[in-house]
Amino acid sequence: MKKKTLNIAMIGGGFMGKAHSNAWLRVAEFFDVPFRPVLKVIAGNKTHLEDFADTWGYEEVTYDWRTVLSRKDIDVIDIGTPPYLHKEMVIGAAEAGKHIVCEKPFALSLTDAKEMREAVEKAGVVHYLNHNYRRIPAVAFAKKLIDDGRIGRIYHWRGAYLQDWVTDPDFPLTWHLRAEKAGGGPLFDLSSHAMDLARYLIGEPAALSCVNRTFITERPLPGEGAATFSAGTGIDLSKRAPVTVDDASFAVVEFECGALGSVETTRLATGCKNVHTFELYGSKGSLKFNLEDMNELLFLDASLPAGEQGFRRILVTEKEHPYLNAWWPTGHIIGYEHTFVNAFRDFLMAVDGKETVKPDFNDGVQILRIIEAMKKSDAERRRVSISEIDS
Numbered sequence: 001m002k003k004k005t006l007n008i009a010m011i012g013g014g015f016m017g018k019a020h021s022n023a024w025l026r027v028a029e030f031f032d033v034p035f036r037p038v039l040k041v042i043a044g045n046k047t048h049l050e051d052f053a054d055t056w057g058y059e060e061v062t063y064d065w066r067t068v069l070s071r072k073d074i075d076v077i078d079i080g081t082p083p084y085l086h087k088e089m090v091i092g093a094a095e096a097g098k099h100i101v102c103e104k105p106f107a108l109s110l111t112d113a114k115e116m117r118e119a120v121e122k123a124g125v126v127h128y129l130n131h132n133y134r135r136i137p138a139v140a141f142a143k144k145l146i147d148d149g150r151i152g153r154i155y156h157w158r159g160a161y162l163q164d165w166v167t168d169p170d171f172p173l174t175w176h177l178r179a180e181k182a183g184g185g186p187l188f189d190l191s192s193h194a195m196d197l198a199r200y201l202i203g204e205p206a207a208l209s210c211v212n213r214t215f216i217t218e219r220p221l222p223g224e225g226a227a228t229f230s231a232g233t234g235i236d237l238s239k240r241a242p243v244t245v246d247d248a249s250f251a252v253v254e255f256e257c258g259a260l261g262s263v264e265t266t267r268l269a270t271g272c273k274n275v276h277t278f279e280l281y282g283s284k285g286s287l288k289f290n291l292e293d294m295n296e297l298l299f300l301d302a303s304l305p306a307g308e309q310g311f312r313r314i315l316v317t318e319k320e321h322p323y324l325n326a327w328w329p330t331g332h333i334i335g336y337e338h339t340f341v342n343a344f345r346d347f348l349m350a351v352d353g354k355e356t357v358k359p360d361f362n363d364g365v366q367i368l369r370i371i372e373a374m375k376k377s378d379a380e381r382r383r384v385s386i387s388e389i390d391s
């Protein structure tokens, strides 16, 4: 198929700027998509953006992201900045009629999330919220097994997202540790992902009980060049300021499907680098997944004779597994970056009007509703129904 060009303006040249740029470059090479994305402009607020542009092949650099909105030659605005900037960028991009990719967590509050959703609905543009872990083939395959009835009635969900990159009390107060910039700590950053996977696989939470906790209450100010997973240099340890987000968030969750589950997220799980796991237990079978072994899915099939059961390790690399027809021969594993490429494949098909893409900004609103319920439960020390929070 002859591919049409689709011009991308990427906002933010950090961790996600890199992951997204790579995905835009790869997607038309591996997937049969109608567009060839062109890296037109990189927008940011830091010096050395020229180096970033040179590395990834962006045609232009701007230090004012607003300038890309009014440009007729830009088709997609891709937002990879800290959460406090998402609202203004999403609404501006929607009003300019651009299709939008936005990083998670979607917004700082449910009120903001609703305004952002209203803007894209009014504009009629394609909107995708990047909970990329849905695009891991093993996770999408788990979804297929559930939908095919292989797990039966689901009794339990155990979800966790455990990291340890801020365990050092001298790790500084980057934007991730400031409520006005990040919304919250793991509650926003990691529970948004963990709840998205739970919703994708077994459906909506109906009620929850949650405890959020900040263990390290003061930290030094950030050094030069601090970013995600990086303290920066030249930190003055004598100057400290309050941490205004949680370090951990643990919730007991009752799902609409009847399952009883838990969602634990923390950045203080010493030794856990990026442990994003789920276990689900059903009447006909069970599944286990860990992001650190992302090509594998453990499946227990309870329809087998008892003596032959036990968790089987499925290497999810077959051509018939989701997304893998586009990648390597069987057994040739894929990695973190492929989740972004797979996601952009789905986004491009939605821009072409051939498919829809999820999660979208409706999901962003729903996840903020769940996060608000988690905050309320913690603040009021009680079980909160999601229906108590305005939709």
Ligand SMILES: NC(=O)c1ccc[n+]([C@@H]2O[C@H](COP(=O)([O-])OP(=O)(O)OC[C@H]3O[C@@H](n4cnc5c(N)ncnc54)[C@H](O)[C@@H]3O)[C@@H](O)[C@H]2O)c1
Residues within 6 Å of the ligand: 011, 012, 013, 014, 015, 016, 017, 043, 044, 045, 046, 065, 080, 081, 082, 083, 085, 103, 104, 105, 130, 131, 132, 189, 226, 227, 228
């Ligand atoms: N989907 C995932 O798995 C995943 C992983 C990491 C981060 N994220 C999310 O992606 C977003 C960005 O995180 P990151 O890790 O890339 O952060 P980062 O700190 O590495 O990079 C943020 C970038 O935003 C830019 N920026 C900041 N203020 C700006 C402004 N006013 N105008 C233009 N650019 C500005 C910075 O220059 C920087 O390049 C966050 O919402 C984060 O939660 C998602």
